Amino acid sequence: MAEKYGLFIDYQWCTGCHSCEMACKVEHGWKAGEANGVILFEDGPRMMANGKYEYNNLPVFTSQCDLCADRTAMGKLPTCVHHCQAACMKYGPVSELAKLAEATPRSWVYVPEQ
Amino acid sequence: MLTNELEGVNKDVYKTDWQWQEGEYTVTRTNMWTAPGCHNGCSVLYYTKDGKVEKIEGDPLSPYNQGRLCMRCLDVVETFYHPDRLKYPLKRVGERGENKWERITWDEAYDDIVKHVREIQEEFGPEAIVSMQGTGRNICWQTPYLSYAGFGSPNFVLGFLSGDACYLPRTTIGHCFMGDFFVADMSQHLEKRYADPEYVYPEYILNVGNNALVSNGDGFFGHWIVDVMKQGGTKLIVLDPSCTWLASKAEYWLQVRPGTDAAVVIAMLNTIIEEDLYDHDFVENWCYGFEELAERCKEYPAELAAEISGVDAELIRQAARAFAGANPGTIQWGLKVDQTVCGIPLAQALLSMGAICGDIDVPGGMMIPRCAYDIPDSYGCGMWNLSDEMLGKMLGVETSPLHALGFDPTANGDTVLNAIETGEPYPIKMLFIQSTNPIANMAADAPRVYRAMRSVSYNVVVDVFMTPTAIACADIVLPCGMSSERNSARVWWWPLRSIVKVADYYEAKSDEQIILELGKRLEPRLFPWNTDVELMTWWIQSGNRFHAGWPHKTDETFPELVEKVIDWPDDWAYRKYELGWLRDDGQPGFNTNTGKCELFNTLFDAWGFDPMPYYEEPPESPVSTPELFEEYPYVLTTGARTWEYFHSEERQVPRLRESHPDPLTDLHPDTAAKIGVCAGDWIWVENMRGKCKQRVRINPSLKPDTVRSEHGWWFPETEGAEPNLFGVFDSNINNLTVQGVTGPTLYGAPYANQICKIYPVTKENDCSPSEIVTRKGGF
Structure with a gap:
């Protein structure tokens, strides 16, 4: 079985710039109002128990995310990873991403359906 | 493949050529800069087919943005081909405000403009013609050149921006303080970027008056701050009334009442001096007026600043100690520094802080930039064509000599508005409005400016869409090209970047073509170029108009730049004041009267302005009213x-x-x-x-x-x-x-x-x- 690929998000650095969303929409030709492959969930500024404000931004991938199959087939990165302004996303084999996540506080790995 | 960093780029797909074929697409490596507007100039790959841009991608081989793009550039194809774009030159046929136009040819448009310019020049003098632009469009030197060389008028102005309250207060005081500007050093002048052995990550960034991640002001890619935080452990001090994302990540978030930043920064200076945390060596060798500054700062104890700003006094002291202890520290300053009545003294306080802490022009500090090859990418481009007599007529100069002598000389918007309304000191008869939409954006008291603009007898608007400003006041509207439709270049600050034309849109012309074609009709002697490409080669080669020494000029042509895509000059160094690069006489020191960073400003003193930082309450506030x-x-x-x-x-x-x-x-x-x-x-x-x-x-x-x-x-x-x-x-x-x-x-x-x-x-x-x-x- 071919190795399964996914996405790793080091979300403590996600600034909420929406580049992943727009990159996805443009790449797949989805128009305003149409569903996208990734949606940015934003929370903050939220006061935490320690008295400091926090932002927690997280790109969440929908069933329309195909990990940019056309792009990766020709040796490019998924467009969200390529354009992420905070450079906090990575694309790779899930097994490797899981190891990376283990070493990275407040990160997560997205594993697609297919 | 586990990386999106430069070294991991797939070179089979992303090439170092400037153009290649990828399947059905021609791929062009170039840079994006307006329209639409921006303060960056990111490197992009255009995918074109049949003369149309089909796709865009960030260029991962560019050290500038390293493949990254913001959502505006990612969606720019939708902007490029929006059905509402202006397609042809238009002449007003109804009343102003009715939005009724007829299509005319470019020749008819130019003839109409030239006829009016000639009439106004003869009857009222060239100074009755005011040219203006907004911010962030690639017309920083083009509109001024047309104004000075084409119209012969000294009145080039930023579209009714009151107090020129964007960037100019900071450039002007920077010029008086040390003969130059500064930007936070994120390695952007080094081709190898963070990997360059000379580069040092800042220990602290003091972030004042901007949210750089979103605004990207002053040719600064905001997310470089995230890079240095992640890679170099850089910490933050943020002054902001709201907890921005950067403020939430800061060691010290100083929640200032809007407009009171100067009180806090001067109090930080006071702490640094009082607690002897400053760089004695730099102060002794490279600063002028330290004793006077120290006396002035005593008037601003942290407790007073706390009372004014609402920031806790101890927090101000802690932030001051953190900044002074940083080696290096740097400052990321922005628009809101300029948007108070004490914008100049606030900027002066920040410059003073960097100077006494020894952070000026050190790696990772407050580096002194100039445009690559000293290209005059500024509001002064072409000013050398005006006589002293005509320069003396520039609106605002009588009140403030800084407007003629500043780093970026412009007429003063408030004074222009008064002249339109009162006819004093002379009447204004024509506005040439290139890529600015003042009543929607930068004009304070927009209704007043709307009425004033409508009262001017002849107005021309150059833009990409029909705007409220054009409908309200224009007699002629000219369609200009988007970034993909122009041969141009970007040089704010370093490196020099190509902007290559890859597409056409109906009859839209680039700003370069427009000023050239209009200029040739008005003053052919000063517009000797046959094409936009020749004009761009002149511009690239026209360095050392304002500086005698560094940076050296180039003999590179525009077509050569197109092939290079990005050009890093080889004459970059830190601590340029030690090398004699900054002064016109080639001696070590700063380009000021005293050769030093003027904590006590000798020019301001001579002109009767306060020579040192001070705080002034906003004119309308809980305290003043x-x-x-x-x-x-x-x-x-x-x-x-x-x-x-x-x-x-x-x-x-x-x-x-x-x-x-x-x-x-x-x-x-x-x-x-x-x-x-x-x-x-x-x-x-x-x-x-x-x-x-x-x-x-x-x-x-x-x-x-x-x-x-x-x-x-x-x-x-x-x-x-x-x-x-x-x-x-x-x-x-x-x-x-x-x-x-x-x-x-x-x-x-x-x-x-x-x-x-x-x-x-x-x-x-x-x-x-x-x-x-x-x-x-x-x-």
Whole structure:
């Protein structure tokens, strides 16, 4: 079985710039109002128990995310990873991403359906 | 493949050539800079087919943005080919405001403009013609050159921006303080970037007056800050009334009352001097007037600054110690520094802080930039063609000699507005408005500026879309090209980057073509170039107009630059003041009277301005106008940037508008509850001058008495003709701001520190502010 690929998000650095969303929409030709492959969930500024404000931004991938199959087939990165302004996303084999996540506080790995 | 960093780039797919074929597409490696507007100049790959841009991608081989792009560039193809773009030159056929036009040819348009220019020059003198531009469009040198060389007028101005309150206060005092500007060093002058062995990550960044991640001001890619935080462990001190993402990551977030930053920064200086935390060596060798500065700072103990700003005194001291202890420390400063009446003294305080802490022009510090090859990418381009007599007529010079002598000389917008209204010191008969939409964006007291612009007898607008400004006042409208439709270049600051034409759009022409073709008709001697390519080669090679030494000029041609894509000159160094690179006489030191960083400013002293930093309360505030504050009990700050839009642009672009459909005003939850509104409700924001309506967003990090409203809103999906005028006054926060209230140098204006009241929009009180302004003479 071919190795399964996914996405790793080091979300403590996600600034909420929406580049992943727009990159996805443009790449797949989805128009305003149409569903996208990734949606940015934003929370903050939220006061935490320690008295400091926090932002927690997280790109969440929908069933329309195909990990940019056309792009990766020709040796490019998924467009969200390529354009992420905070450079906090990575694309790779899930097994490797899981190891990376283990070493990275407040990160997560997205594993697609297919 | 586990990386999106430069070294991991797949070179089979991303090439170092400037152009290649990829399947059905021609791929062109170049750089993007306007239209649409921006302060960056990111490297992109255009994928074109049949003369049309089909796709865009960030160039991962570019050390500048390393493949990254913001959502505006990602969606730029939708902007490039928006059906509402201007396609042909237009001449007004109805009354101003009716939005009725006829298509004319370029020759007819130029003939009409030349006829009017000649008549005005003869009857009133060239100075009666005012040229203007906004911010962030690639016309920084083109419009000035047309004004000085084509029209022969010294009056080039930033579209009614009161107090020239964007960048110019900082460049001007930088020029007087040390002969140069500074930018935070994020390795952007080094081709190898963070990997260059010379580079040092800053230990602290003091972030004042901007949210760089969103605004990317002054040729600075905001997310470089995230890079240095991640890779170099850089820490932050942030002065901001709202807890931005950067503020949430900061060691010290100083929540200043809008407009009081100067008090805090001078108090930080005081702590650094009082506790002997400054760099004695740098102060002794490279600073002038330390004793005077120390005396001045004593007037600003942390407790006083705390009382003024609302920031805890101990926090101010801690932040001062952290900055002084950083080796290196740097400052990321921005627009809001300029947007108070004490913009100049605040900028002076920040420069002083960097100087006494020894952070000027060290790796990772406050580096001194100039444009690559000393290319005159500035508002002074072409000024050498004016006589001293004509220069002396520049509006604003009589009040403030800085306007003629500053680093970026321009006429003063407030003075131009007065001249239009009063005919004094001479009448204004024509406005040449290139890529600015003042009544939607940068003009304070927008209704007043609307009336003034309409009163000028002949106006030309150059833009990409029909704007409220064009409908309100233009007689001729010229369609200009987008970034992909022009041969041009980007050089703010380093490196030099190509902008290559890869497409055409109907009859739109580039700004370079427009000034060249118009200039050739007006003053052929000063426009000797046959094509835009020749013009660009002249520009690239025209260095050392304002500096004798560094940087050296180049003999590179535009076609050569196109093939290079990005050109890194080899004459970059840190600590240039030690090398004799900064002064025209080639001696070590700074390019000032004393050769030093002037903590006590000798030029200001000679001109009768305060030579040292001071704090001045905003002209309308809880402190300066307490009675007025009872009626308008909120402090209003304006102009926070959004990811989706560059100022007043892109409201017509569907995917961007989807992400941010409405103008937003931030309120503290208690404040929202107090006036009985929830997130998404429409409210009126109103003060003595006018009102506008925006939707509520809840922001718990604000002080309950602070209101934070967006700017730049108009509604291109609505009726363009008056009374609606694209709804330009409906949500316009500049119905509330003021013209003509500036610092003594005429620099700095209180855009971001106003007062207001707020209340819900109801069926009973709802109305159209645009109709009030355009039909009823209101606001």
